[in-house]
Amino acid sequence: MGSCVLRRVNHWRTTMVHFDMLCDECRSRFTPDPMRYGCDCGSALDFAAPAPPIAVEELASRPANMWRYHEALRIARPEDAVTMGEGMTPLIRADRSDHDLRLKLDFTFPTGSYKDRGAAVLISALREMGADAVVEDSSGNAGAAIAAYAARAGMRCVIYTPSGTSPAKLDQIRVFGAELRLVEGDRQATTEAVLEAAETTPYASHNWTPYFITGVKTVAFEIAEQLGWRAPDNVVAPAGFGSILLGLHLGFSELRRHGITDTTPRLLAAQAERCCPIHVAWRAGADVVDRFVDPRPTLAEGIASTRPIRARQVLDAIRHTEGAVATVTEDEIADGVRALAREGIYVEPTSAVVVSAFDRLVEQGVIRDGDLTVSILTGSGLKASGKVPA
Ligand SMILES: [Zn+2]
The missing domain is CATH 3.40.50.1100 (Rossmann fold)
Structure with missing residues (x-):
């Protein structure tokens, strides 16, 4: 074996140590294996070691997509990544609010969702x-x-x-x-x-593997970079299995740990009233999320999850950031689609839950005057054509 090849193999082995996975419940540890998606005890896995920091000083010379943060993405050879140049979606001001509300247009990805x-x-x-x-x-x-x-x-x-x-x-x-x-x-x-x-x-x-959430955390990196390396006060996002909340929590926590931002945002979850297991657990002050007993069909089909796999982590993320959970009715979901459409933005009903959730959280005083809030718009309206009357 030539020394160059040997060096590359050694680099891969050293790098792969950083990809070991750990069970939060029983502390079992696993080396990367494509067949391993969860722990034998039935819990989801996370990476054992913290991710390296993103290379802030090198970003100016990199393409405007999510792979600009590759150091933190647990991929040994990012140059061989399966990519369509996705990411760095627009962050724009919302017209409809007296508050400083920004919209992260994550429905503009290649397949139409974050x-x-x-x-x-x-x-x-x-x-x-x-x-x-x-x-x-x-x-x-x-x-x-x-x-x-x-x-x-x-x-x-x-x-x-x-x-x-x-x-x-x-x-x-x-x-x-x-x-x-x-x-x-x-x-x-x-x-x-x-x-x-x-x-x-x-x-x-x-929902099971930590690689998916690792990709989703780039939404936090992008928001912080687009705000001039500052975290917003609040982020509002739809919550089904909660992967976007977990990605936000992971990403903003890493930025703060590495001294890139000073604060982390409060995570505000939006669920459909007709299927809201996280809201029930959060309101009851429970540590576990029970299966939602009486789900009814909802326009927000993308978040109609009765028993999220990482629900305890989602609750922890909301509580740890002093966040909250709001529910919205079917009429409010349809109103949300139309309200965004009046600003030229066409999202699917699942995404539109953030509109009425934002209003409710303002009424409740959770979102305060002077706060900077980002709402994540997760999926394109083209995904659910015909579901919302004009
Ligand atoms: Zn375990």
């Missing part, structure tokens, strides 16, 4: 580990994102989704060449159906 942040990093990591096929379960957007990046990576892909998913999302998954398995029942039934497939094929789960 899930591309996680999919780009997760599929890059799985390919780096040698995977040539993936399975995934999704209410639609994560499935479309995984299907897109799997197509780009040349991987075989099977996506499980609830049978009631919006036709536009199903078409998108099919056109990317993924095999689609429709599951009767609620979102939880879909999650349970994929686990059998995950015994023989790598499970590209946006």
Whole structure:
């Protein structure tokens, strides 16, 4: 073996140590393995070691996409990442509020949702580990994102989704060449159906593996950079499984730990009143999130999760940042779509929960005069055409 190759292998081995995963519950530790998505005890995994800092001083010379932060993305060879140049989505001022409200346009990703942040990093990591096929379960957007990046990576892909998913999302998954398995029942039934497939094929789960949240944390890096390396006072985001809240918490915590920003924002979660397990647990002061007992169909299909896998971490993130949870009604969700449309912004109902949630949190005094608040707009309106009357 030539010394150059040897050096590269040693570098890879040294780097991979940073990718060891740790169970928060039972403290089991695992080396990276494409078949390993969770702990044997049933808990999700996180990386054992903190991520290295982003290279702030080098950003000026790098492309305006999320890979400018590659040092923190747990990918050994970022030059080989599976990417479409995604990220650095616009952060604009909202017209409709007297408050300083900014909108992060994360529906402008290649597949029309913020899930591309996680999919780009997760599929890059799985390919780096040698995977040539993936399975995934999704209410639609994560499935479309995984299907897109799997197509780009040349991987075989099977996506499980609830049978009631919006036709536009199903078409998108099919056109990317993924095999689609429709599951009767609620979102939880879909999650349970994929686990059998995950015994023989790598499970590209946006809820289990820490790679997905690692990609999503770039939304925090972008917001801070776009604000001149400052964290906002509040961030409002839709919460289903809570991956965007976990990504925000991870990203802003890393920026503060590395002395890049001075503060972290309060995390304000928005849920549909018809399916709001995190709200129930948060209001009760509970440590665990119980399965939501009586979910009803909601326009916000992307966050209709009755039992989020990382729910305790989501609650911890909200409490740790002195955040809050707000719920919105179906009428308010539809009003939210129309309110944003009046500013020229077309999002899907799942994204529009942040509009009425923001108003409610202002009424409740959670969002205060003089605060700088960022609302994350997560998915394109084209994903759910026909769902909201004009
Ligand atoms: Zn464990």
